[in-house]
Structure formats: C-alpha cells, structure tokens
Amino acid sequence: MSETEIEISVLPGLHAIAAGEWDACACPEAAEGRPRDPFTTHRFLSALEESGSVGRGTGWQPQHLVARQDGRAVAVMPLYAKSHSQGEYIFDHGWAEAFQRAGGRYYPKLLAAVPFTPATGRRFLTRPGWEETGRAALIEALVRLAAHHGLSSAHVNFCTEAEAEAGARAGLLRRRSQQYHWHNRGYRDFDDFLAALSSRKRKAIRRERAGAQAFGGTIRALTGAEIHPAHWDAFWTFYQDTGSRKWGRPYLTRAFFDRLHETMRDDILLVIAERAGRPVAGALNFIGRDTLYGRYWGAIEAHRFLHFECCYYRAIDHAIAHGLARVEAGAQGEHKLARGYLPAATHSLHWIADPGFRDAVARYLEAEARAVGEEIEILTAYGPFRRTRNEEEEETA
Known part of the structure; x- marks a missing residue:
C-alpha cells in the first residue's frame, strides 16, 4: 500500500464517476457473483438520480465522497445534503425540533445512506485491503465537510455493526435501532x-x-x-x-x-x-x-x-x-414477529456540531440503546418458535 496522501473529492452525482471505479469499492465481491446487497451499487444509486427520485427539488442533494490515492479510488460513500428528515427510517425529527426550538438550525444536514432504503449494508465502501484506512479517511472527510459548511450534523444510517463500532471509536455517536428479520x-x-x-x-x-x-x-x-x-x-x-x-x-x-x-x-x-x-x-x-x-x-x-x-x-x-440466509422485511412492524421474523438490531452513527446538543443526544442514545436491547430480548423470548423442554421447565419453575 502506497504512503501517498489520500485525496478526497465531493461528487455532485454518480455520473461523475465510472461505474467500474465506484463498484470496485462498493461491491468488489460482485466480480465473483452477486453483491452483498444491490443498494450501494452504481446502477441502483444512478437509477435514483437519473429518475429524479433524488436530486434537485427532492431534499436529497448528492454529495458523494471519493477517496483516491495515486489517482485510484480506494473508498467511496453515498452522501446527501438533506433539507428534511423524510425517507430515512432512522428518526431524528425530535432532535430537529428540539434544536430549532433552542434557536439552532438543524437543516441542512449530511446523511450517508441509501435513500428510502432501511436495509443494513456497508456505508464506508472500500477496496479490499483498504478497510481501515479508507474508512478513517471517509469519517474525517464527512466531519470536515459538515464543519466547513457550518452544518448542524452528519449521520450514517443502517451501517454494519462493525462500522458502528469503528465509528464510535473515532468519536461518532452510536445509535441502536430495531427491525424484524427472518433467519434461515x-x-x-x-x-x-x-x-x-x-x-x-x-x-x-x-x-x-x-x-x-x-x-x-x-x-x-x-x-x-x-x-x-x-x-x-x-x-x-x-x-x-x-x-x-x-x-x-x-x-x-x-x-x-x-x-x-x-x-x-x-x-x-x-x-x-x-x-x-x-x-x-x-x-x-x-x-x-x-x-x-x-x-x-x-x-x-x-x-x-x-x-x-x-x-x-x-x-x-x-x-x-x-x-x-436471511430476509429483511423493512422497517418496523411487530406483526412480523408472529410470522417468524425476529427482532434484530440495526445501527447508525451521528456527528453533532454543537457540544451541548451533542451531550444531550448522547444521553438520549444511551437510554434508547438500553430500551432497544431490552425490547429485543423480550420479543425474542416471546417469539413464535417452539420452546425446548428446558425452557418450558424454567418458565414454570
């Protein structure tokens, strides 16, 4: 791996990068079959942009990040400037209202996510071998971009658990939410x-x-x-x-x-x-x-x-x-539990510019994480699957 400095650029859309260059970071495994998920592929994100589902007038303005070393893309991130919190499924409407009541301006904000898609997947997209270096470069670029423009916050929705852990180590706030997944x-x-x-x-x-x-x-x-x-x-x-x-x-x-x-x-x-x-x-x-x-x-x-x-x-x-191995049935819906879909944790990361507001959000997230963990435990215990004899004996003891 070269020691040449990594350069970051911001793209106004997927048209500004070749599909092969983006996908070499977004889904390198697709060279041997399907991508892990299709949502961060060039073809999916381009379909959103080319169809006018995101872009001018939608509140989703592409600001995709690309990290290059020696001219080659080594990491990319689907990123949007948001003027609202619609279509995200990690809800921060309450944060926005509280910040604005206190005299702050919550929007615009930055959001690394797949628009309208509450599906877990990688958000720090790197070439193989660049996982740590590329992720660190993208986190730094995300925060710098938000701070440079005086934005209230930057968010990374439905990232993987490993990314959430790495982001927390880098100083981002970690949030835990819940969906229902079926496991084979x-x-x-x-x-x-x-x-x-x-x-x-x-x-x-x-x-x-x-x-x-x-x-x-x-x-x-x-x-x-x-x-x-x-x-x-x-x-x-x-x-x-x-x-x-x-x-x-x-x-x-x-x-x-x-x-x-x-x-x-x-x-x-x-x-x-x-x-x-x-x-x-x-x-x-x-x-x-x-x-x-x-x-x-x-x-x-x-x-x-x-x-x-x-x-x-x-x-x-x-x-x-x-x-x-799994079916992810989208956001929310306790009715899925009776049909074999069990609660599963989902993860997001958040950077808040204002120190006082950041501390308030951090306290809220700690309490929320405990509540989500308890709910997952309780709902899993009362799931639709047959209990073992030992479990039935413990319940009646």
Whole structure:
C-alpha cells in the first residue's frame, strides 16, 4: 500500500464517476457473483438520480465522497445534503425540533445512506485491503465537510455493526435501532420452517396462507426476464396507493421503475397477485448475495391475508429455495414477529456540531440503546418458535 496522501473529492452525482471505479469499492465481491446487497451499487444509486427520485427539488442533494490515492479510488460513500428528515427510517425529527426550538438550525444536514432504503449494508465502501484506512479517511472527510459548511450534523444510517463500532471509536455517536428479520436455519422447505414454530403459530400461518390463496386468483414470483414492462405499470399503481397513504406522496418517480427494468431485473424478485387476468397486488424485493430485502407492497383490491402471503411467506419460500440466509422485511412492524421474523438490531452513527446538543443526544442514545436491547430480548423470548423442554421447565419453575 502506497504512503501517498489520500485525496478526497465531493461528487455532485454518480455520473461523475465510472461505474467500474465506484463498484470496485462498493461491491468488489460482485466480480465473483452477486453483491452483498444491490443498494450501494452504481446502477441502483444512478437509477435514483437519473429518475429524479433524488436530486434537485427532492431534499436529497448528492454529495458523494471519493477517496483516491495515486489517482485510484480506494473508498467511496453515498452522501446527501438533506433539507428534511423524510425517507430515512432512522428518526431524528425530535432532535430537529428540539434544536430549532433552542434557536439552532438543524437543516441542512449530511446523511450517508441509501435513500428510502432501511436495509443494513456497508456505508464506508472500500477496496479490499483498504478497510481501515479508507474508512478513517471517509469519517474525517464527512466531519470536515459538515464543519466547513457550518452544518448542524452528519449521520450514517443502517451501517454494519462493525462500522458502528469503528465509528464510535473515532468519536461518532452510536445509535441502536430495531427491525424484524427472518433467519434461515437450514430449512428444507416451508413446512420444515413451520415445524420449528409453536403449534398455535404454525396453525395460524397455515390458515393465513390458505386464506390468501382463496382470493380468487394466482400469485407469481418473477425475476429477471420474467418481469415485463406491464408488471411495472401495475406495480407503479400499487406503489402510488401505498405511498400516498404512508408518506403523503410517493418518494420514487415512475421513471425509477423503468430504470430498474433496464438495469436491475436480475436483482429483483417481484411477487404479483392477479385476479381475472388483472394484477391486483404486488411486493417488490431485492436479491442480495445471502439476503432477500423486502421493500415495497401495494394493492388496488383488499383481500384478507394477501399482504402477508406476498410480502412475508413468498419471501421465505424464495429464501429457502435459493439458500439465502436471511430476509429483511423493512422497517418496523411487530406483526412480523408472529410470522417468524425476529427482532434484530440495526445501527447508525451521528456527528453533532454543537457540544451541548451533542451531550444531550448522547444521553438520549444511551437510554434508547438500553430500551432497544431490552425490547429485543423480550420479543425474542416471546417469539413464535417452539420452546425446548428446558425452557418450558424454567418458565414454570
């Protein structure tokens, strides 16, 4: 490794760097197969920018960092200047309100994340062998950029646990949050998974799957060349309905789904429910190296249990059939617990410029981390899986 000084540049968009140069840091493992996750790839982030889902007028202004040594990119970071806190899923609205009530200006802020995507993955993206050096360079550049522009804060959302630990050692505040993930314990098929559940939960899931199948149509799981433009026409309608109810307006543009069709069909599992030859509901998943990521769901007809079937059970079916280790079903939702998805910790990092505000946030995060840890422990204990005889004896002792 050369001792030449690392140079940092800020990019106004992914168009300013070649896909191969970015991906050599973002997903070097993709040279031998799938990336760990598709969300930090050049093609995914470019689809967001080229479709107008992020950029001018959206509150997500690209400010991507690139660290180079001897002219070669050795580390990159997807980074945005944010004028609001929408579409992040690590919630800091309360921080913003408190800071502004005290006379501060919380926005704009910097955010290292994948827009609208609450999926854990690397955020300090380095070439192999540059993990520590590249990460340190990116942390320093992130803080310097925020301080230089007089910003209130900089944040790194849904980073890996190892990155969270390294960031904390570098002086960033560490936050612990929670999602629900399904884990593949070497199941042979869905019935094998059901056998690991308590009798009551097993019967409930079978009843839900049977009820979903009775909606009067068919459900298909599509990927790659099986996905056609007409499927995106249908899914856009589903997405608009969900987006208008959850967020007031959808985050993604119609053009984003066209870009997915052009560049990412092999990274996608699209579950479509059709009745009388007409798509009525669907779920969009992204395929990683060992994880299936559930992202969006929508419907134009209400059918009992169809949401659970399309979003959760078909995802489990795919993970088992393809030997994937995990399904991440997106943000929040305790209802996932009864369907085999257990609580899992997620991580983020935060730099706060104002010393007094930083201390207040640090105290809050300490208390929050304890509460999250206790909740994960309790929910896991009351999960849907069968208890061992020893556990049952301890509970009744």
